[in-house]
Amino acid sequence: MGRGAPRGTIALSKIQPSMVESIVSEIAASSSAVRLRGVTKTYDSGVMALGPLDLEVRQGEFVSLLGPSGCGKSTALRIIAGLATPSTGTVELAHHDVERRGSHRIGFVFQEPTLMPWANVRDNVRLPLKLARAPATDADARIEAALDQVGLAEFAGAYPRELSGGMKMRVSLARALVTDPDILLMDEPFAALDEITRFRLNNDLLSLWRDLHKTVIFVTHSVFESVYLSERVIVMTARPGRIGAEFHINSAEPRGEEFRTSAEYAAYCREVSHALAPSYAGQAGA
Ligand SMILES: Nc1ncnc2c1ncn2[C@@H]1O[C@H](COP(=O)(O)OP(=O)(O)O)[C@@H](O)[C@H]1O
Ligand SMILES: [Mg+2]
DSSP states (O other): OGGGOOHHHHHHHHHHHHHHHHHOEEEOSSSEEEEEEEEEEEOTTSOEEEEEEEEEEETTOEEEEEOOTTSSHHHHHHHHHTSSOOSEEEEEEEOOOOOSTTOOSEEEEOSSOOOOTTSOHHHHHHHHHHHTTOOHHHHHHHHHHHHHHTTOGGGTTOOGGGSOHHHHHHHHHHHHHTTOOSEEEEESTTTTSOHHHHHHHHHHHHHHHHHHOOEEEEEESOHHHHHHHOSEEEEEOSSSBOEEEEEEOOOSSOSSHHHHTSHHHHHHHHHHHHHHHHHHTTOTTO
């Protein structure tokens, strides 16, 4: 790679941002980060996956989309990211005023860490900066900061095969943060992790969110995870996914182990579970 970067790499760096720009318009001076209006998605197969969905997310808000498998959660995130186009409706994102090369409006954390096995942690995190051709010295400092944020500074030279599942997911999170996005979209990022690791990542994600002031849209099918993390939980219906119910989690407790074992938390989980039940109705084996 390096100087002789393959053609595909250069093409991708040109295509990615413009792909996003082509389907979204900007929200003029407003405190909203994301606004979807009447968004539907019907795939070529004829499957209507989503909507109509109306959703507004405040800048700096932590929102979870909670729903059963197949209800259109990933479709919704991909549409917000500009990775898929809506069949109808509009997507608006807040104006992104950082001009720095390799600074993106959106960071996406996928369900799988999707790391390059042949590259070490540092080079995996470098990828989006490389695609955007950010200057190397700037990139090094940004990678270091992102690894620090996810607690992996000491593992910069390690390879994915040397990392636990939780650490791989931290690398994936660092790779999303390195572009300093305004909006972080997370698609069931911790679903495959054991419970203790998931709890630790939940806590670390919350402290990152408090420190970095990102807008987070977090997809999960776990009631417990959504209530623990979010300021607002949006319960989606069965496919085609729409908003079934919405809960504001106004906890006085700082989120931590105290909150996780509190009566207040249990009461929210009960309410949200109750609202989610109809979304599972009719699903065989659910
Ligand atoms: N690329 C695609 N082509 C055709 N159908 C798809 C595609 N992606 C998802 N679907 C279908 O759309 C529905 C919603 O999928 P998805 O958004 O992945 O749901 P979730 O993330 O909530 O599990 C499912 O029925 C799925 O099979
Ligand atoms: Mg999904």
